[in-house]
Amino acid sequence: MARVTSTDFQKNPGLYQDMAQREPVSVTNHGRERTVLLSAEEYHRLKRRDRIALAIEELSDEDMAAISAAEVPAEYAHLNDELDD
Secondary structure (H helix, E strand, O other), X not given: OEEEEHHHHHHOXXXXXXXXXXXXXXXXXXXXXXXXXOOHHHHHHHHHOOOOOOOHHHOOHHHHHHHXXXXXXXXXXXXXXXXXX
């Protein structure tokens, strides 16, 4: 990922917009990352990955069977103690 200071970004935003078409550009302020500039294509790709919430009525029988058959991995079994309260 390319890094640029906010001062440099303000001096030549077009350059960094072009760079963002090839790779994300991290814009820093006082040495700390503040913003990441992405291409519109990459932004839309990431947004498509957002989770979609469904009402239980919208789940298929296959989905319900998969949920019923799911088991918590052994390393997370200790979390069941939190449900006993």
